Structure formats: structure tokens, C-alpha cells
Amino acid sequence: MLGSANQNVMIKATRAAGRSLVKDFREVENLQVSSKGAGDFVSKAIISSETIMRDMLVEARPTYGWLGKDGKEVEGADPTRRWIVSGLDGVTNFLHGLPHWAVSVALEHKGEIVSCVVFDPAKGELFWAEKGAGAWMNDTRIRVSGRTKLHEGLFATGLPNGGQSDLPDTLRDLARILPACAGVRRWGAASLDLAFVAAGRFDGYWERRMKPWDIAAGLLLVKEAGGFVEPIVKTNNMVDDGEVICANEALFDRFATIIRSA
Template identity: 35%
Template sequence: MHPFVNIAVKAARHAGRAIMRYQEKLDTLSIGEKSPLDLVTAADLRAEEIIIETLHTAYPDHDIIAEESGHHERKAEYTWLIDPIDGTFNFSHGFPYFCISIACLHKGKVEHAVIFNPNNDDLFTATRGNGAKKNDQRIRISSRIKLEGALIASGLAASARDKRELFEAVQSSLSESSCILRHSGAAALDLAYTASGQLDGFWEMGLKPWDIAAGALLVKEAGGIVSEFNGGEHYLQSGKILAANPKLIKPLAQKVNRIIV
């Protein structure tokens, strides 16, 4: 395992333990105590603090871009993208589908990825050119070639809620092709499970770079294709992303691109 990945795994596991302690507090919250929103915010901030501290201790000259605290700029060759809790709404409801997402970029290109699901300890790792793993076992993307019967995940990011009608039109079109649709609320984890073949594909719009950087590398290293709806490669900038195997992504892209340009 690459040293950068080792450090990111250490950070993710430590943050994961902290998050689950906050989850226990949410489960036992009673009237008159802190609101669930207060605890969720505290969990997000504490997890991010742990990750930043771990990364800065190991690599003090690296840049860090984090969802909650923004850009810790050092104008370095390496930049870390951090989402301390992807799937915050799920976390706030005690629904066990959220994760920690950490990606390392070298001169703008994603080189290393770690996604950790603290609910079941699923750990996904990847280094560019060295494949992707789940719990230290190599993973491959699904081999399904038709939309019929394909399990496709998606979501409606907060920044894309004004496009709800377009989202629903795409979902309706996919449903007409006999896709099985899932809207689970954690894009990074959806991408990780797409990489491992547990989901057949994924699409979403309105996402931020920290939502998708790690998951996109996992999918690519597992043999999949990641692109914008029109086939472009600037999904980190546009927030529009498709992920599937090389054969399934074509009909998936046609369905999405027919409705959303």
C-alpha cells in the first residue's frame, strides 16, 4: 500500500470511530438536549479536524481542500480533497449509509483514494495504475451490459434541487428500460460500491469535487469508465458524473444526455 494511502486509511479509521460515537449520542438524544443538527455539525467538524490533523502531521507542506473548513492552501504539488461525512442526512437519521472520502491529487490529477464506511468497516482503496481494493481484496466493476435489470444509483444534490424535474425525467426513462433504481444519499459510497460491482452504475449532477474524486478513481481502477454526461472528463469541475463498465456506460449516457445537456 502506498504511504499516502496508509496515512489516509489511518485518518479515515480514526475519524470513523469519532463519527460513530456521535451516532450513539444521536440514538440516545432526548428532549431538552442538543438538537440532532448540532450533533451532526459537531460530528462533521470533528471528523474533518481529525483527518486534517493526521494529514498535516504526516505531510505539512500539502494543500488540503475540505468540505467544512475550505482550502488550507500551501501551493504544493499535492492536494487532499476531504469529505468527512458523505451522506450527512443519512447520518442524522441513523440510516447506516454514509462514509468518509479522502482523495490525493498530484498536480490536479487524482492519484490515491480512500473511502471508509464506518457502519460496516468496508474500506476501499486505490492508487492510480495499481487497481482498486475493498478490504484488501481486488475488486472489479460489474460485467452487466444491458440497462434491463441493472442496479443504478443516483441522487439529487442540494445544489441541483432546481433541476428536480430533469432528474425525475431521467429516472423515469431509466425505469422504462427496466433499471432498478436506488437513491441512497451518499455519492462517494455509491461510487465505491459501483467499483466493487455491487452497483452496476451511477449518475448524478450538482456534486462537489470532494464528493466524487476518490470514488471516481476507485471506479477507474476497477475497470470502469467515469465521464460527464456528454463524455467529457471534467466531472470534478462540472459536478456531472456517470460511472459504469465500458459497455453499460454507453446506454446509460444516452438516457441521461438525452434529457440533461
């Protein structure tokens, strides 16, 4: 894989964090403790993963800012650049022993994501992209799907639980999109949903009220794979407001019209 110096630093950091999480994941599957105990164990695994990434990224680029999964932002000596990091995306999957979770990092420059990595350690798939250089999985160039018929499209989203305020919106979305497409999947890791759109596995994805570290890396993947990416509300900011709708060029307008028709 040939990338910039920043890209190589990001890949090394995500792989190191991924190795740490794989060891912890094996322990989660064998835990004979209360759910609270398992939750505490996973919380420690996330902290360990993010610490590994922080140490490696800050050592390599000490002037860059930092925004991690704990929500605490650190402004660097260079205010134009910051890392946006998720030490573990797909926490519930990880906690339940489901091998679908990821580590991700995005580099933001002057408010724009310019480089990213999403690593799926359980499957050995590393997705990465740089602005203007395309999107890749391991050493293979990836592209969004070529489907042109909405009724053949497979889409992904997140499903909030009953205590979250966006549940009614999501239920209305599903009522509109399900009759028009081949299906909707909820796999529980936004970074991988976006990576799978970039790889043509899903034809589109939408979700509201996400955190910056959930989607920052995946947004660039989809763009560099030839996809269309916008906030659901056009005047919003995808990273700051945590919402996204994306698909290939042929399906985007019809897909977006359905989701935005509330």
C-alpha cells in the first residue's frame, strides 16, 4: 500500500489498536461475569485501544489536535489539523461477541477530512482513502456499486433504541424506504456501514445524530470511491451535526428524496 506519511502513521496506529482489541475480544467471548462486569471490561478495552492510537499519532504528529470517543477535544499547536478517532466502533457488537466492529481515524485539515482509515480486525479488512487518491481495501481499489434501480438496492442504517429521540424519524424512514428497495440492514457499526458503501456491498446508507468519530473516516471513503455524500438536512454539517445520507450517483437523488420527504 502506497500512501502519504500521514496515511502510513494512521495505518500503523489502527493495526496496533486492532491487535489489542482482538485479544480483548477473545476474553469477552469467555467472560462468565455479570453484564455490568462485561461492560466494564469493554470500557477498559476501548480506553486501551484509544490510548495506543493516541500515543502513536501524537508521537508522530505532536502539533495536531485530537478528538476521541470520550468527546474531549484537545487543540494542537497547529489549529488547522486534528485527528478524529474511534478506539472501537460497534461497542454493542463487541460486548455480545459479534465479530463486526472497527477502529477508525480521520485526519481533518481546515474543516475537511483529507485522509482516513477504517480497520476491521475480525475480518482483516483495512479500508483507507486520501483526498484525490481514491479509496482502497487492503491493496485493492474499491468503488461504490453500479446498481441503477432503486428496487434492487440494499441500504444500511442505524436503529435507535426506544430511549432515543430519533426513533420516530427512523421508523418513518423505514416505512418509506422498505417498500422501494431490496432491503435494509442494521449491522451496528457506522464506520463499516460507510466502508461497505464505498466497497459496493451496500448501495447506500443514512443515519442521524451520530458522533464525529463514528462517521468522519467513512465519509471520505465513500467520496473517494465515487459516491455522493450529503447531510440529510442540506444546511447541516455532516461531521458536526452527525448525519449523513450517501449512495452511488445513479441512486442518490431517488434515495435522498425518500429519506428527506418527512
